[in-house]
Amino acid sequence: MSVITAENISKKYIIDHKHKAGGPSTFRDVVSDSIGKIFSRKPGHSEYTEKEEFWALKDVNFTIDQGDRIGIVGHNGAGKSTLLKILSRITEPSTGQIKIDGRVASLLEVGTGFHPELTGRENIYLNGAILGMNKSEIKQSFDAIVDFAGVEKFLDTPVKRYSSGMYVRLGFAIAAHLNPEILIVDEVLAVGDTEFQKKCLGKMRDVSESGRTLLFVSHNLTAIQALCNKSFYFEKGQLIDQGETTHIVTNYLSKVSHKRMERHWDDIDQAPGNDQVRIKSFRLLAEYQDNLVHIDVRTPMNFQFEFWNMEEGANLNLSMHLYTFTGECIFNVGTESQQFGKGLVTGVCEIPGHFLNDGSYVVSMMIVKDTSTVVYNMEEALVFDIEDYRENVTWYGKWPGYIRPKLNFSIRQTEHLVND
Amino acid sequence: MQHSITIKAGGSEKDYWKDLWRNKQLLWILSKRDISVRYKQTLLGVAWSVLRPIMTMTVMVFVFSYVAKLKGDPGVPYPLMVLSGITIWTFFANTFSQISNSILINSNLVSKVYFPRLLMPLSSVAVGLVDFLITLGIFIVFTIFFNHPLSWNIIYLPAFLLLTFIASMGFGLFFAVLNVRFRDIGQLIPFIVQVGFYVCPIAYSSSLAKGTWYEKFYNLNPMVGIIDGFRWCLLGDKAYFNPDSIYSTAIISVIILIFSLIYFRKKENTFVDHI
Numbered sequence: 001m002s003v004i005t006a007e008n009i010s011k012k013y014i015i016d017h018k019h020k021a022g023g024p025s026t027f028r029d030v031v032s033d034s035i036g037k038i039f040s041r042k043p044g045h046s047e048y049t050e051k052e053e054f055w056a057l058k059d060v061n062f063t064i065d066q067g068d069r070i071g072i073v074g075h076n077g078a079g080k081s082t083l084l085k086i087l088s089r090i091t092e093p094s095t096g097q098i099k100i101d102g103r104v105a106s107l108l109e110v111g112t113g114f115h116p117e118l119t120g121r122e123n124i125y126l127n128g129a130i131l132g133m134n135k136s137e138i139k140q141s142f143d144a145i146v147d148f149a150g151v152e153k154f155l156d157t158p159v160k161r162y163s164s165g166m167y168v169r170l171g172f173a174i175a176a177h178l179n180p181e182i183l184i185v186d187e188v189l190a191v192g193d194t195e196f197q198k199k200c201l202g203k204m205r206d207v208s209e210s211g212r213t214l215l216f217v218s219h220n221l222t223a224i225q226a227l228c229n230k231s232f233y234f235e236k237g238q239l240i241d242q243g244e245t246t247h248i249v250t251n252y253l254s255k256v257s258h259k260r261m262e263r264h265w266d267d268i269d270q271a272p273g274n275d276q277v278r279i280k281s282f283r284l285l286a287e288y289q290d291n292l293v294h295i296d297v298r299t300p301m302n303f304q305f306e307f308w309n310m311e312e313g314a315n316l317n318l319s320m321h322l323y324t325f326t327g328e329c330i331f332n333v334g335t336e337s338q339q340f341g342k343g344l345v346t347g348v349c350e351i352p353g354h355f356l357n358d359g360s361y362v363v364s365m366m367i368v369k370d371t372s373t374v375v376y377n378m379e380e381a382l383v384f385d386i387e388d389y390r391e392n393v394t395w396y397g398k399w400p401g402y403i404r405p406k407l408n409f410s411i412r413q414t415e416h417l418v419n420d
Numbered sequence: 421m422q423h424s425i426t427i428k429a430g431g432s433e434k435d436y437w438k439d440l441w442r443n444k445q446l447l448w449i450l451s452k453r454d455i456s457v458r459y460k461q462t463l464l465g466v467a468w469s470v471l472r473p474i475m476t477m478t479v480m481v482f483v484f485s486y487v488a489k490l491k492g493d494p495g496v497p498y499p500l501m502v503l504s505g506i507t508i509w510t511f512f513a514n515t516f517s518q519i520s521n522s523i524l525i526n527s528n529l530v531s532k533v534y535f536p537r538l539l540m541p542l543s544s545v546a547v548g549l550v551d552f553l554i555t556l557g558i559f560i561v562f563t564i565f566f567n568h569p570l571s572w573n574i575i576y577l578p579a580f581l582l583l584t585f586i587a588s589m590g591f592g593l594f595f596a597v598l599n600v601r602f603r604d605i606g607q608l609i610p611f612i613v614q615v616g617f618y619v620c621p622i623a624y625s626s627s628l629a630k631g632t633w634y635e636k637f638y639n640l641n642p643m644v645g646i647i648d649g650f651r652w653c654l655l656g657d658k659a660y661f662n663p664d665s666i667y668s669t670a671i672i673s674v675i676i677l678i679f680s681l682i683y684f685r686k687k688e689n690t691f692v693d694h695i
Contacts (some may be wrong), residue, residue, distance in 0.1 A: 027583040029571065085692070086427065087427075088424075088534055089427060089534035090530070090531065090532065090534050090687075090692050091689065091690060091692045091693055092427065092428070092429055092689040092690060093427065093429050093653070094429055095429050096428065096429070097426055097427060097428035097429075098426065098427040098428070099424070099425075099426050100424065100426075100427065101424045102424075106533070106534075108532045108533075110531065112528065112532040112533050113456055113526075113528065113529050113533070117456075117457050118453065118456065118457065118460075122453075125449060126449055126450075126453055128531065129446040129450075130533055130535070131445065131533065132535075134443055134445055148672055152472045161666055189454050281591070311481050314522070354469065417447075
């Protein structure tokens with residue numbers, strides 16, 4: 001039985017280029033604009049160039065059956081949050097209609113409406129009411145909420161004195177005790193510590209196992225894969241694919257990453273470089289696992305570099321830097337220096353699987369002469385993403401660290417306590 | 421399932437008012453929040469809400485009756501006339517400004533959860549009402565001081581309070597919507613309140629307008645009838661009050677309220693796009 005039916009949902013925003021996009025305008029602006037228009041020679045002309053329509057969602061159609069657990073994936077600005085806002089009735093669609101059967105609770109933020117001056121106790125009632133619980137429901141689950149959040153001692157302290165962890169825990173605890181038929185959750189895992197994330201995911205699994213409907217937006221694909229049986233993939237406001245989660249996630253990963261895995265220049269005169277060297281190509285060759293088409297933490301890779309040497313008998317070596325996307329250098333490796341004749345030179349660097357952690361990486365390549373002079377430095381030669389992959393793990397938080405080596409690390413029982 | 425909704429563009433929902441009624445507990449909790457927050461933050465707490473009207477009233481009485489030497493209606497102590505005017509005007513002015521700002525103040529809620537948006541202006545009336553009751557108590561102390569006992573007309577007081585509520589909602593909702601769309605409207609509101617203070621018969625009696633060319637226009641202001649009526653309730657028949665004006669006051673207030681409600685309902689589903 002379908003609980004949500006959406007037909008031709010679109011949401012249009014007007015971006016005003018003259019003012020801050022989407023921000024509030026002032027009455028003064030409107031008055032001065034219209035006065036300006038009266039006196040302007042070309043009435044209304046400038047207005048059309050300044051205002052631009054932006055479709056946050058365009059002709060979205062779907063049905064969701066009872067008990068479905070839908071993961072929603074897509075890049076930032078793909079329209080995921082707009083969809084959730086429309087489903088939770090925070091804003092209305094510009095066109096189309098949605099039929100919803102069942103009580104909806106949406107958790108777009110943890111601790112919505114918490115007032116810093118009020119105590120934990122008062123905020124439980126306030127937030128519960130805001131989320132749509134009635135007083136008797138809150139009373140019933142009050143102890144469970146306090147227990148789940150672990151804030152017994154601070155119930156009568158204003159929440160402005162809470163640590164951010166306590167604040168988030170209390171907020172989620174209240175939301176977790178909602179009993180909706182349809183639960184909408186937006187990226188709440190981004191906050192809180194790992195302990196908290198575990199609780200969140202456990203609670204969401206309870207919801208889904210009890211036959212209720214779940215809509216879940218997250219950038220954490222591991223969590224989506226663990227929780228959701230079906231997924232929607234949004235791109236530029238359109239629902240471009242839907243179906244089994246594993247299928248959608250694979251499709252998403254192969255499409256969206258901002259990677260630059262192969263570059264080559266066929267014309268030597270156009271190629272980057274100088275009188276001494278010219279770049280021919282960069283290539284990342286991955287040995288994909290399990291017929292996947294994306295790189296995950298298990299995937300071994302080869303970086304291949306080709307350049308033309310223009311100077312006979314030059315002593316050259318390659319030096320490669322690997323950076324995180326935020327610019328920290330993870331390592332720098334170099335080849336032996338060697339004498340080359342004019343012509344094509346190829347360098348290969350092997351990166352084993354189970355070495356780098358998940359994330360985005362940038363490779364830069366230096367060509368060095370006589371082990372001291374940089375002849376040419378190619379910044380951002382390659383850009384690639386490594387996706388997360390886990391087995392036999394029930395924890396879905398971000399794996400810490402730059403590298404994630406698979407080391408020989410084992411445990412065994414070395415002594416048994418003898419019971420007399 | 422019994423709980424079924426349809427979301428569509430411009431879809432003002434059929435059971436909006438039912439929804440509002442279902443959320444009456446939330447209205448109560450939001451009102452309680454506003455009241456407790458107001459008195460928690462200040463050092464003097466509740467004392468503050470007593471001190472402030474006493475100070476305002478003392479200054480007003482001193483300025484208007486001893487410095488400016490204005491006279492009120494015959495048979496009514498002038499200070500009491502000013503004080504009763506201030507009491508009801510403050511109620512109107514506070515509720516009006518709070519309603520106008522209610523959506524913006526709660527913008528964190530507007531952008532994260534759904535409930536009938538009308539709850540926010542409605543709940544913001546509560547603080548004004550509590551303040552009003554305190555001021556009314558102080559006023560009664562003043563009547564004892566000036567030896568002018570309260571009139572039995574006071575039984576009509578709830579009717580005038582209701583009218584004040586309707587008028588402040590009528591004006592407030594309109595500005596609440598404008599305030600979301602244009603941020604500088606917020607700066608206009610204190611100014612409107614200040615002008616209103618002199619336009620309305622607070623420091624003087626509206627009998628002064630009787631028979632003048634502008635009387636008709638003057639009486640179009642619903643607050644004129646309300647203030648006169650409120651005074652008549654507290655101070656008795658000697659205070660000037662034209663009972664006929666109550667009809668025009670009621671009709672104008674209700675028309676403004678209906679117009680504002682329609683405007684508010686039309687815009688409320690897109691508030692979040694402007695916040």
